[in-house]
Amino acid sequence: MIDFTFTEEQEMFRKAASEFAETSVAPHVAEMEKTGEVSDEVVKALGEAEMMALTIPEDFGGLGLGYTARMIALEEISRISVATAMMLQVFALGIEPIVQSGSDELKKKYLPALAKGERLSTTAVTEATGGSDPTGIRTSYKKDGDDFIVNGRKCFITNSHIADTINILTKSEDDPKLFCVFTIDRDMDGWRATHKEHKVGMRGCNTGELAFENLRIPKSQLLGEEGKGLRVSMAAIGDVGRGGMVGCALGLQVACLEESVKFANERILYGKPISALPAIQNKLAEMKIELEAGRLLAYRAAALQDKGQRSSNEFAVAKYFTCEAAQKAAKMAVDIHGGYGCMEEYAVTRFLRDSFVLGPSAGTSDIMKVIIGRWVLA
Amino acid sequence: MLNIIVCVKAVPDPKEACNIKIDPHSKTLMRCDVPLVVNPLDKNAMEAALQLKEQFDVHISVLSMGPPEAGNIVKECLALGADQGFLLCDPAFGGADAYATAFTLAKGIEKIGAYDVIICGMASSDGSTEWVGPEIAAILNIPVVTMVKEIVESDRDRWKVKASLENGYRLMQVKLPAVFTVTRDLNTPRTLSFSGIIKARTKEITRWAISDLGVPAEAVGLKGSPTIVSELSSTESKREAEIIAGTREEKAEFLVQKLADVGVL
Ligand SMILES: Cc1cc2nc3c(=O)[nH]c(=O)nc-3n(C[C@H](O)[C@H](O)[C@H](O)COP(=O)(O)OP(=O)(O)OC[C@H]3O[C@@H](n4cnc5c(N)ncnc54)[C@H](O)[C@@H]3O)c2cc1C
Numbered sequence: 001m002i003d004f005t006f007t008e009e010q011e012m013f014r015k016a017a018s019e020f021a022e023t024s025v026a027p028h029v030a031e032m033e034k035t036g037e038v039s040d041e042v043v044k045a046l047g048e049a050e051m052m053a054l055t056i057p058e059d060f061g062g063l064g065l066g067y068t069a070r071m072i073a074l075e076e077i078s079r080i081s082v083a084t085a086m087m088l089q090v091f092a093l094g095i096e097p098i099v100q101s102g103s104d105e106l107k108k109k110y111l112p113a114l115a116k117g118e119r120l121s122t123t124a125v126t127e128a129t130g131g132s133d134p135t136g137i138r139t140s141y142k143k144d145g146d147d148f149i150v151n152g153r154k155c156f157i158t159n160s161h162i163a164d165t166i167n168i169l170t171k172s173e174d175d176p177k178l179f180c181v182f183t184i185d186r187d188m189d190g191w192r193a194t195h196k197e198h199k200v201g202m203r204g205c206n207t208g209e210l211a212f213e214n215l216r217i218p219k220s221q222l223l224g225e226e227g228k229g230l231r232v233s234m235a236a237i238g239d240v241g242r243g244g245m246v247g248c249a250l251g252l253q254v255a256c257l258e259e260s261v262k263f264a265n266e267r268i269l270y271g272k273p274i275s276a277l278p279a280i281q282n283k284l285a286e287m288k289i290e291l292e293a294g295r296l297l298a299y300r301a302a303a304l305q306d307k308g309q310r311s312s313n314e315f316a317v318a319k320y321f322t323c324e325a326a327q328k329a330a331k332m333a334v335d336i337h338g339g340y341g342c343m344e345e346y347a348v349t350r351f352l353r354d355s356f357v358l359g360p361s362a363g364t365s366d367i368m369k370v371i372i373g374r375w376v377l378a
Numbered sequence: 379m380l381n382i383i384v385c386v387k388a389v390p391d392p393k394e395a396c397n398i399k400i401d402p403h404s405k406t407l408m409r410c411d412v413p414l415v416v417n418p419l420d421k422n423a424m425e426a427a428l429q430l431k432e433q434f435d436v437h438i439s440v441l442s443m444g445p446p447e448a449g450n451i452v453k454e455c456l457a458l459g460a461d462q463g464f465l466l467c468d469p470a471f472g473g474a475d476a477y478a479t480a481f482t483l484a485k486g487i488e489k490i491g492a493y494d495v496i497i498c499g500m501a502s503s504d505g506s507t508e509w510v511g512p513e514i515a516a517i518l519n520i521p522v523v524t525m526v527k528e529i530v531e532s533d534r535d536r537w538k539v540k541a542s543l544e545n546g547y548r549l550m551q552v553k554l555p556a557v558f559t560v561t562r563d564l565n566t567p568r569t570l571s572f573s574g575i576i577k578a579r580t581k582e583i584t585r586w587a588i589s590d591l592g593v594p595a596e597a598v599g600l601k602g603s604p605t606i607v608s609e610l611s612s613t614e615s616k617r618e619a620e621i622i623a624g625t626r627e628e629k630a631e632f633l634v635q636k637l638a639d640v641g642v643l
Contacts, residue, residue, distance in 0.1 A: 008450065008453070009575060009579070011450075012450075012453070012454065012457060012570065012575045013572060013575060015454070015570055016457075016569065016570035016571060016572055016574075016575060019569035019570055020569055023569055024569075049569075049571060049572070050571060050572050050573055051572075053572075053573075054572065063572055063573055063576060065572060065576070069572070073572075
């Protein structure tokens with residue numbers, strides 16, 4: 001029989017993450033919304049709570065807890081702050097290529113500090129000429145002895161201005177079919193974070209551009225085989241990137257439902273709370289149905305991932321479903337709030353803005369359908 | 379080594395207080411689906427022990443009496459950093475009042491054996507009697523300080539603590555072993571950590587039933603409870619608002635008179 005229950009330990013992880021989010025993240029949400037800037041305190045708290053260590057193997061200073069535990073943590077943190085969950089999810093996306101494809105030397109060099117939050121990471125693929133189509137990127141590498149010289153720009157990179165350990169996807173100057181992923185770090189000259197984006201939502205999570213100018217990278221920083229970089233970055237984005245977005249979406253679905261239930265029970269019309277109205281109950285039911293379904297998709301994919309099985313197709317389904325559901329839930333939550341849903345004092349306005357930022361990250365809904373279509377026809 | 383025993387109670391989550399109901403016949407709490415959590419003030423008790431463990435050679439045992447599900451909250455305390463867990467669990471312990479609870483816990487403490495300090499929360503969020511800590515001390519025949527808000531000195535054989543009073547505090551020096559009940563002013567309890575949860579994997583919870591404690595069934599649970607709740611009634615709290623008009627002086631005078639009329643001043 002399939003056991004759909006969380007273990008006692010997983011329930012405790014949920015409690016730990018939820019306590020963390022409520023005590024260490026919630027007090028900073030208003031400030032992050034106001035300034036749009038990353039909260040140093042939140043980053044520090046994430047490190048102290050070992051949130052960056054979840055997916056790093058124990059041999060390299062991590063907790064080695066895997067992806068179900070990570071999904072639980074992201075869901076609980078996103079329930080309080082989607083921006084913080086997004087930042088955290090991309091730390092893991094920056095860590096994963098090193099775990100999956102890094103040499104032992106690179107793992108020793110970076111993973112222990114990444115686990116402690118002393119280093120912060122991201123993975124940079126997207127460029128103006130290639131988002132959904134990563135082969136369209138123009139950032140190039142050229143060999144120079146044992147080194148590689150990289151030139152180009154990346155855009156829409158999460159943690160661009162706070163990360164100091166970044167995996168970048170580059171294309172061969174000579175052969176457009178060859179790609180390399182390198183881990184670059186703060187000690188290297190020839191790269192910098194440039195433009196900072198102002199996003200409609202997920203304020204407090206940093207997104208921006210990176211520029212590389214004759215960036216010299218020693219061969220030891222190469223992840224995986226030379227020329228096979230596309231596979232390195234896509235493998236991490238497929239499971240960890242998509243999975244992370246699913247965690248963010250689930251947390252937002254929960255937040256929308258909770259906030260709606262609260263408002264519906266408090267708002268009195270016709271002498272009764274509006275939760276007594278069938279139209280309101282209908283919306284709440286829809287939100288609940290999609291949350292339950294989303295959770296099943298999410299945690300099944302995470303369970304496959306924990307078993308070491310391929311999970312990127314299952315995560316494509318989960319990402320499509322939960323990101324769309326979170327957008328719907330946010331709209332319904334705003335609708336339930338009536339006029340109050342247009343006023344920024346109400347958290348649902350933030351939920352609506354955040355929900356729209358979930359879509360493109362780690363692949364748009366269209367792209368998820370492309371992947372799912374391919375899966376069906378394979 | 380200093381042996382600390384922290385007594386913790388599994389209580390219905392106070393955040394879901396609106397879903398807690400009282401059985402009109404037995405006048406006890408109906409648990410319904412409300413999840414059990416560590417009694418909030420017991421978290422302060424745990425935190426006090428954990429802070430001492432960070433400085434000295436301390437062994438922390440967690441002790442709870444409760445239903446089998448209370449094992450989860452003992453586990454949680456192990457994940458916070460306690461070394462060993464004990465759960466006193468038997469249908470015979472059910473329905474205990476403060477005295478029967480203190481008696482059963484005291485028997486558990488005697489069976490654990492080594493103890494220098496026993497820390498309890500000042501009260502539980504569901505029962506709120508504030509009696510269990512002092513009663514444990516009485517049964518074990520050791521001193522007790524209630525409502526501790528600061529541990530000033532924690533020497534191996536005596537502690538100096540500040541105990542809250544309505545308008546101040548008492549500074550007390552107590553010889554160990556002793557019982558301390560603590561208030562929320564004592565500290566800010568830490569939250570669970572993922573690595574703490576992993577470490578708790580290998581920590582054990584010892585479960586003792588009535589036969590393990592060697593006490594007669596009449597001495598524990600409902601049968602061993604001298605308190606009888608004869609009547610329960612709910613009170614309705616009403617609020618009234620009144621807007622005061624006039625100059626600042628008039629308003630102040632009116633307000634003082636009003637407060638005097640209702641007996642606040
Ligand atoms: C908040 C945020 C954080 C991000 N973080 C990172 C990061 O850390 N690292 C990183 O590398 N990237 C990051 N990205 C970039 C993200 O991966 C891209 O935005 C995404 O892949 C889409 O690319 P694009 O923006 O270039 O849109 P395009 O690829 O230009 O898409 C435009 C439209 O065309 C549709 N479309 C494209 N191809 C197809 C197709 N084959 N079939 C059907 N429709 C299609 C898309 O669905 C979309 O509607 C982030 C983006 C956001 C918004």
